[in-house]
Amino acid sequence: MIVQRLIQDFQLVPQDIIAHITRKYGEIGWKNKRQMPSNMNGNPMGRAGSTSFLQRPNSNSGIQYALSMGHRIHTLSYNESTEDIEVVQYQAVETKNYLSNMQSYQYMIWVPLSESFQKDKQRFEKFKYEYRWNKLDNMLCGDPEKSMTEDSRYRRVSFGLIPDSNMSEEKETEYIHNFQLLLNYLNKQIGEDAEEQIYIKVVRTSDSKDSSELSPGRVENKRRNASQSHRSMNRMKRYTIKLSKGKEKYQWMVIVMGASFYTKRSYHISFHWLVASGSKIDAQVQMLKRRCSQYGLRLITFPQYSKSANLRLHPLISPVSVLIEETEVARKAESVLTTEFNFIDDGSLIVEASDVQLQVFEFQVDRWGRQKLTARQFVHHTGCVFVRVLEDARGAFGFFWIDNRKLTRDSELMTQTAQKLYQDFRAFVDCARAKFASGQMSL
Incomplete structure (x- = not known):
């Protein structure tokens, strides 16, 4: 405590x-x-x-x-x-935070992705929101309820399983089988005495209405609707893994996994913990990486800002935005991300107006008066860069590019790959705009 x-x-x-x-x-x-x-x-x-x-x-x-x-x-x-x-x-x-103790700060920051400086803004507040210490203390003292909400300020490390961009039916079956092996391993980690074993729904691309639920030794087909809501597609499951043995000090972590496994989308896995030593967590991370390598699964470390609604979560990491006001050009640009640039669907997020620093964007207002948009996100098959796509009320699109610093900071090759992808995308948009404006091409 x-x-x-x-x-x-x-x-x-x-x-x-x-x-x-x-x-x-x-x-x-x-x-x-x-x-x-x-x-x-x-x-x-x-x-x-x-x-x-x-x-x-x-x-x-x-x-x-x-x-x-x-x-x-x-x-x-x-x-x-x-x-x-x-x-x-x-x-x-x-x-309490009043105007007198809140300050907005604008600054220029170097962005390696675009190889240029760009303006960014952060807001500083004197007081943090009130933390729920009572819940945390009860959890540390043995409360069986181990759920950690975002305001718990828990430590975390996140990963993504990235499939091949073009998979045959045979390759897809092999990919599902390898994922089944990973589930078997994770079930051993949570232990046979766990209240609940890991069950993940699998969605194939051959028939979007068919799904199956994976568990050790069982594959059961079920019907599902072709269209799913944002909430159902991003629903997560949580399982507790005990890290201590014998008379050791009690340590535990929570493994957070997507409730559905889409063979054409990235799959998110995270470790969350409050009471655990660094060596225990590192051992779990290394074992997960070895198992994924053994099973032929491509596991990439994902930064926290890639999963946050606020892309400016890190004050020294700023996304590069590409605004396209021509709806037809924008839709074509989003399409080529997956068809030509080898990007993979990475899910969707709810984004608020305060998180998008584009003055020309028009947000729809919900019945509670909040300005929100559903953003679609893509990740390159190498994992080196993410693209978040937003569409406003009048059909304008914003493409937010942000590199994966977990990879690019230690690899010149990954940095160059991310830069070339961004440059090629800008070149495609400029060319498409010119052709569409002159009427030479109908998109």
């Missing part, structure tokens, strides 16, 4: 500082808020009852720690006799 707070920028308060504050203000209790320094309000996050904000160093109530972030202070107390852990949070009165 303390380590999780240190990871999120808390600092331990030394005992001599606690002693100094105690001598100056006295023993500050939960029932005595007015005497708290720095206008702090107490807010207990553990069980009900009074708890001292900063106990005297010679207190006999057990192990105690105080951690501070300036505007937030947490105290953690462990009672050895009752084996209870009590957590109390104190928060400054003014911890």
